[in-house]
Amino acid sequence: EGQTVAAGDLLVEANLDAIREAGRETSTVVVFTNTDAIKSVKVEHTGKLAANAPVAKVEL
Secondary structure (H helix, E strand, C coil), X not given: CCCCCCCCCCCCCCCHHHHHHCCCCCCCCCCCCCHHXXXXXXXXXXXXXXXXXXXXXXXX
16 A cells, blocks of 8 residues: 556566466556546556556546
8 A cells, every 4th residue: 555656667577487387377467546546547568568568548
C-alpha cells in the first residue's frame, strides 16, 4: 500500500529457464490499481518485449 513504481524500476526477479523447464508459463500479467485516479491507458506493446520496453502509457 502506498507504493509507486517508475520506469526502469525492478519489479521481479525470476529464473525463466527453470520455470520453462518445469513446463510452466512465463507470461506476466500487468495490473493497474487505483483506477479511479486513471484518466486513460494506452497499450503500447503486447507479446515479447525487451527489458525496459514500455508496455503502456497511463495518464493520471
